[in-house]
Amino acid sequence: MRIAVRVVAALVLLCCAVSARQEQKAPGAGTAAEYKIPPEASKLPNPVKSTPASLAAGKKTYGFDCAMCHGKDGDGKGDLATDMKLKLADYRDPASLKDMTDGDLFYIIKNGKGEMTGEGERSKPEEIWNVVIYIRSLAKKDFTAPAKQ
Ligand code: HEC
Numbered sequence: 001m002r003i004a005v006r007v008v009a010a011l012v013l014l015c016c017a018v019s020a021r022q023e024q025k026a027p028g029a030g031t032a033a034e035y036k037i038p039p040e041a042s043k044l045p046n047p048v049k050s051t052p053a054s055l056a057a058g059k060k061t062y063g064f065d066c067a068m069c070h071g072k073d074g075d076g077k078g079d080l081a082t083d084m085k086l087k088l089a090d091y092r093d094p095a096s097l098k099d100m101t102d103g104d105l106f107y108i109i110k111n112g113k114g115e116m117t118g119e120g121e122r123s124k125p126e127e128i129w130n131v132v133i134y135i136r137s138l139a140k141k142d143f144t145a146p147a148k149q
Pocket residue numbers: 061062065066067068069070080081086088089105108109113114115116117119131135
């Protein structure tokens with residue numbers, strides 16, 4: 001909400017400052033929607049097979065690096081997410097990640113997105129692929145969305 005106010009304020013300032021002839025876009029306006037995953041990255045298949053070992057490894061990394069925000073079971077209600085007032089997707093809902101490829105997930109986990117810091121060079125690619133396998137495994141077939149409070 002506060003960001004929206006700032007964007008509007010920035011736009012108003014720009015309108016006054018920029019002469020009518022120049023068609024300039026407000027810097028930062030709509031940046032959230034402009035998050036782009038390169039098509040090559042999006043198409044990358046997961047080179048790691050889902051096995052009990054890769055799942056267990058993914059679970060371990062998830063527990064250390066992700067659960068504080070995305071929640072231990074993927075419900076998106078980790079302590080840090082609550083503190084930061086983040087509204088996160090519920091990975092127990094099979095719909096939550098279904099429109100994303102494994103390559104998309106890898107890219108976001110590696111590079112981060114919005115308030116999320118990526119793994120960067122902290123994790124080897126194989127470890128990130130393990131986490132991709134693990135977060136896909138959090139989906140529950142019989143998931144029903146909790147009632148809205
Ligand atoms: C500081 C809290 C935080 C941590 C830690 C964190 N994330 Fe996120 N994550 C977010 C937020 C916030 C978004 C939504 C970003 C956006 O769309 O602007 C997100 C988005 C994602 C997405 C994209 C799909 C979606 O839910 O929007 C994936 C996949 C993801 N995170 C996985 C992970 C994994 C795996 C880890 C651990 C390696 C991790 N995250 C660690 C906060 C976090």
